[in-house]
Amino acid sequence: MNTQKGFVPILLILFGVVVIGGGVYFYTQNRVGDNKENTEISVFKEIQNKVDEVKGAVIPSKEMEFPSIISLKEGTVVESENTFTSVRYYSNYEPEIREVTTQYIAKIIPSGEDYFIEVNPGPSADYHLEFFKKENNEFVYKGSTPMGAIIPGNGFIYTGGTQNPFGSYSKFKLDNKGEIFVIKQPYQYSGLNSIAQKEFVIKNNKGEPVATIATGSPVEVILVEEDNNDFSKTKFLIKTQYNLLGWYNEGLPSCFNPEQAVIKGLCWGGD
Secondary structure, three states: OHHHHHHHHHHHHHHHHHHHHHHHHHHHHHHHHHHHHHHHHHHHHHHHHHHHHOOOOOOEOOOOOOEOEEEOOOOOEEEEEEEEEEEEOOOOOOOEEEEEEEEEEEOOOOOOOOEEEEEEOOOOOOOEEEEEEEEOOEEEEEEEEEOOEEEOOOOEEEEOOOOOOOOOOEEEEEOOOOOEEEOOOOOEEEEEEEEEOOOEEEEOOOOOEEEEEOOOOEEEEEEEEOOOOOHHHOEEEEEOOOOOEEEEOOOOOEOOOHHHOOEOOOOEOOO
16 A cells, blocks of 8 residues: 555656656747747848948849949949940941930949949840940940949949859959950859769879769869860869868859759759
């Protein structure tokens, strides 16, 4: 009898522990979920605040995930649709005349003249920006840049958006005729963090093997060395997970077939 009486309280105690423990578990799980959701909301608000801080036109293209133009100074870029007949002069050909509808007006230099900017789809959906300026009652073509242009109003244009997922970053300036040209860099920065979809070899400047990258290994694309005459010969400086560096230059598949890329995201999507 004494044993049975002692056994009942023990069962009650164990039952209480299970109930309390279960309650704590479910409460903790709910709190973790709440914290995760709150963290995601916090990150979203932080990103949104940064976007709200940017002054001027921030208009995402429907076809792409990055903005057409970002102005870092209020009034440097404004949305303004204008349609006119433009002229593009060539040194060895007849001028090209066409009707243009521009979406922005920008002052590349604060005290300078207005540049009218068209978001141009190109011949095969290779979206880019074309710049025009009014001279002697003509709207004259002055140059083009990739999408995602940053125009801070200091006389330069910075771009970091192309249709190629590996990206590239450029800087443009005005010459004494007001034409836009790119400042040549020895290399262009990429910064693509990705993985190897197939095994491949990186090499040194002499073409000697540095390392064999196994399928599934993390890699980072550091630099891009473009061949302006043949983009298929563009070289990429790759960093391995062990911080080894080497060049990869085995051509680029189309981004319409991303599974064929040796490195995920290293494909040709357009200019």
